[in-house]
Amino acid sequence: TGPSFICSAPGKPLLMTQPPLRIGILGLGSLGSVLAWHWRDLPLVALPRDQHSACNLKVQVQQQLWQQTLPCWQGEALDWLVICTKAAATQTALTPWRNHLTAVKNILLVQNGMGQQQQLADWLQEQQLPCQLWAGMSTEGAYRADDRVVYAGQGDNLIGRWGTEITDADHAVVTPPHTRIVNNIASQLRTKLAINAVINPLTAQLRCHNGELLQNPLYRQQLDALSTEIAGLYACLGWPEAAGLVERVQQVAAATAANQSSTLQDVLHNRPTELPYICGYLLKIAAEKNYALPLTTALYQQLHEISA
Numbered sequence: 001t002g003p004s005f006i007c008s009a010p011g012k013p014l015l016m017t018q019p020p021l022r023i024g025i026l027g028l029g030s031l032g033s034v035l036a037w038h039w040r041d042l043p044l045v046a047l048p049r050d051q052h053s054a055c056n057l058k059v060q061v062q063q064q065l066w067q068q069t070l071p072c073w074q075g076e077a078l079d080w081l082v083i084c085t086k087a088a089a090t091q092t093a094l095t096p097w098r099n100h101l102t103a104v105k106n107i108l109l110v111q112n113g114m115g116q117q118q119q120l121a122d123w124l125q126e127q128q129l130p131c132q133l134w135a136g137m138s139t140e141g142a143y144r145a146d147d148r149v150v151y152a153g154q155g156d157n158l159i160g161r162w163g164t165e166i167t168d169a170d171h172a173v174v175t176p177p178h179t180r181i182v183n184n185i186a187s188q189l190r191t192k193l194a195i196n197a198v199i200n201p202l203t204a205q206l207r208c209h210n211g212e213l214l215q216n217p218l219y220r221q222q223l224d225a226l227s228t229e230i231a232g233l234y235a236c237l238g239w240p241e242a243a244g245l246v247e248r249v250q251q252v253a254a255a256t257a258a259n260q261s262s263t264l265q266d267v268l269h270n271r272p273t274e275l276p277y278i279c280g281y282l283l284k285i286a287a288e289k290n291y292a293l294p295l296t297t298a299l300y301q302q303l304h305e306i307s308a
């Protein structure tokens with residue numbers, strides 16, 4: 001947002017600059033670090049686990065290495081608190097900051113998976129915190145390599161209000177740079193959920209890059225069978241994203257062919273995966289409808305065993 005003009009007296013414009021957005025970031029992994037790089041000219045603060053250290057960031061963008069230290073949030077007013085932790089860590093990471101949250105206007109969750117958005121909405125209401133809750137879906141490409149995060153591919157960061165339609169008042173909110181407001185964020189999240197529910201567990205189980213799911217005929221069969229199973233659940237739930245879902249998963253596997261999915265990276269580094277908020281979430285809603293997901297169930301169980 002650039003400067004805007006208002007007229008103090010006819011013919012005498014008074015230059016008004018918008019104060020820079022104050023943003024706090026919780027979760028400075030690959031995506032959080034890339035967003036910090038996008039917002040490097042703004043006054044950023046970090047919400048570290050120990051609640052007092054500054055955070056050192058290193059992001060490699062093409063051949064350039066960007067390094068910055070973000071101070072720890074002391075409870076000063078924030079326009080946006082952006083949460084990029086793993087879905088399962090949301091509540092544990094946020095709760096220690098409870099007393100500062102009255103100073104936050106908007107909370108934005110940008111994570112894989114579903115279920116955590118509503119859990120947070122319920123918690124904010126229970127705590128009587130008036131922050132506006134937003135959910136986001138990112139297609140930025142980034143991965144951790146040694147001591148740095150590598151920004152591997154530019155993507156979109158779509159955001160929308162959680163649990164409600166976008167209003168005129170929301171459109172008037174100044175959103176963080178490199179984000180775009182959409183009216184159908186829940187739909188975007190459901191499509192991404194299906195993509196992650198197919199590509200992530202399969203690549204983790206088969207230990208392959210995303211593109212091999214298309215190139216290897218046996219893997220390709222599994223890809224299509226799993227996508228078809230999930231499209232069936234979406235159709236049963238009346239979710240319009242069911243249409244074209246199998247093709248959409250294929251397109252994303254092709255577009256991210258050289259990627260190691262985030263779940264494969266987690267498994268290879270012995271980290272907890274996001275599958276409970278991806279496959280686990282789908283299995284829970286399928287069970288509520290008595291809808292069987294045999295392929296998803298088997299894959300989820302096997303991967304639980306691998307990462308347990």
Ligand code: KPL
Binds near residue numbers: 195210256260263
């Ligand atoms: O979101 C992804 C992930 O790995 O988590 C995809 C889209 C599958 C790209 O790798």
